[in-house]
Amino acid sequence: MVAPTYDEIRRAPKALLHDHLDGGLRPATILDLAAGIGHELPAATPEGLGEWFVAAADSGSLERYLETFAHTVAVMQTREALVRVARECALDLAADGVVYAEVRFAPEQHLAQGLVLTEVVEAVLDGFREGAAEAAAAGTPIRVGTLLTAMRHAARSMEIAELSVQYRDAGVVGFDIAGAEAGYPPTRHLDAFEYLQRENSHFTIHAGEAFGLPSIWQAIQWCGADRLGHGVRIVDDIAADNSLGRLAAYVRDKRIPLELCPSSNVQTGAAASIREHPIGLLRDLRFRVTVNTDNRLMSGTSMSREMALLVEAFGYGWSELQWFTVNAMKSAFIPFDERLALINDVIKPAYAKLMS
Numbered sequence: 001m002v003a004p005t006y007d008e009i010r011r012a013p014k015a016l017l018h019d020h021l022d023g024g025l026r027p028a029t030i031l032d033l034a035a036g037i038g039h040e041l042p043a044a045t046p047e048g049l050g051e052w053f054v055a056a057a058d059s060g061s062l063e064r065y066l067e068t069f070a071h072t073v074a075v076m077q078t079r080e081a082l083v084r085v086a087r088e089c090a091l092d093l094a095a096d097g098v099v100y101a102e103v104r105f106a107p108e109q110h111l112a113q114g115l116v117l118t119e120v121v122e123a124v125l126d127g128f129r130e131g132a133a134e135a136a137a138a139g140t141p142i143r144v145g146t147l148l149t150a151m152r153h154a155a156r157s158m159e160i161a162e163l164s165v166q167y168r169d170a171g172v173v174g175f176d177i178a179g180a181e182a183g184y185p186p187t188r189h190l191d192a193f194e195y196l197q198r199e200n201s202h203f204t205i206h207a208g209e210a211f212g213l214p215s216i217w218q219a220i221q222w223c224g225a226d227r228l229g230h231g232v233r234i235v236d237d238i239a240a241d242n243s244l245g246r247l248a249a250y251v252r253d254k255r256i257p258l259e260l261c262p263s264s265n266v267q268t269g270a271a272a273s274i275r276e277h278p279i280g281l282l283r284d285l286r287f288r289v290t291v292n293t294d295n296r297l298m299s300g301t302s303m304s305r306e307m308a309l310l311v312e313a314f315g316y317g318w319s320e321l322q323w324f325t326v327n328a329m330k331s332a333f334i335p336f337d338e339r340l341a342l343i344n345d346v347i348k349p350a351y352a353k354l355m356s
């Protein structure tokens with residue numbers, strides 16, 4: 001078997017469930033927007049700034065990793081900036097061969113210059129629409145769904161959950177909580193999750209990244225999460241002989257999707273290296289594994305790069321890459337018939353060609 005090359009992986013259709021809008025800006029755009037508002041940056045060239053983000057995020061701690069977002073969030077405080085960043089995000093993902101993406105951001109972090117929550121959401125949705133339309137015209141169609149994130153240390157989750165329901169027919173497909181995990185358990189936001197369940201809405205929860213099994217257990221058994229953001233520490237419930245504890249068995253039996261983000265986990269210390277990343281074990285045990293970027297800027301990565309790293313580390317071929325892609329598409333928050341159409345009309349025919 002010849003290993004898929006980076007260029008071939010770029011051309012293959014990919015599905016991405018876990019990508020932060022404020023973690024994926026183009027360095028040149030940050031420089032441009034910062035100059036316009038007088039925000040001071042740690043580097044003066046796009047190359048230098050890109051390198052700064054990767055190095056600063058490479059700290060081995062989630063808390064320190066998250067500090068780098070101060071610079072991206074600072075330049076995303078006006079309608080024009082939000083439209084631009086969202087448009088470029090859709091274009092960049094499409095150019096990388098991503099055909100379906102769920103991109104998340106926290107509306108409450110974009111109110112510093114007077115926007116209100118609904119204006120923030122509408123700006124981002126408009127940007128994604130523009131970007132997707134341009135991508136389609138360029139021959140690289142992409143469908144972008146938006147997830148609204150609430151910050152777990154703050155107290156606005158109910159408001160953000162309501163906002164996600166308000167915009168569910170306008171491009172918002174779900175809800176999430178993010179931010180420092182240790183000390184901020186998912187049950188702090190139980191009222192928001194219970195509200196969303198009553199509304200028949202979808203949500204994922206960042207859990208099992210910087211904190212272990214109790215966080216995953218709460219996310220699923222108390223809060224009712226449809227998917228786990230990261231969830232990588234579910235391996236703490238798998239013994240050396242590969243026997244599963246009750247929580248790991250539940251996650252696998254119920255086919256709860258794991259939004260795994262290999263490079264991000266290495267940077268925050270959740271995994272020692274790509275080669276030692278639990279994705280190898282979790283795939284072998286056939287958990288519902290998906291591959292994600294988390295923050296393209298902070299990891300200097302892309303969907304194609306994450307897959308290429310896995311090909312290199314684990315010897316994966318097209319059948320594994322297709323499996324990750326179909327897993328992600330099956331786990332998406334858009335309606336079943338639309339997921340099926342992307343799997344049958346776009347993903348499977350392309351991989352069949354690559355494998356022939």
Ligand SMILES: O=c1[nH]cnc2c1ncn2[C@@H]1O[C@H](CO)[C@@H](O)[C@H]1O
Nearest residue numbers: 020066069104105106149178179206
């Ligand atoms: O891997 C992560 N774990 C937890 N929180 C994160 C991660 N990546 C980004 N954010 C947080 O989510 C916010 C909204 O997009 C970002 O501003 C960042 O603080």
Ligand SMILES: [Zn+2]
Nearest residue numbers: 020206229294
């Ligand atoms: Zn994340």
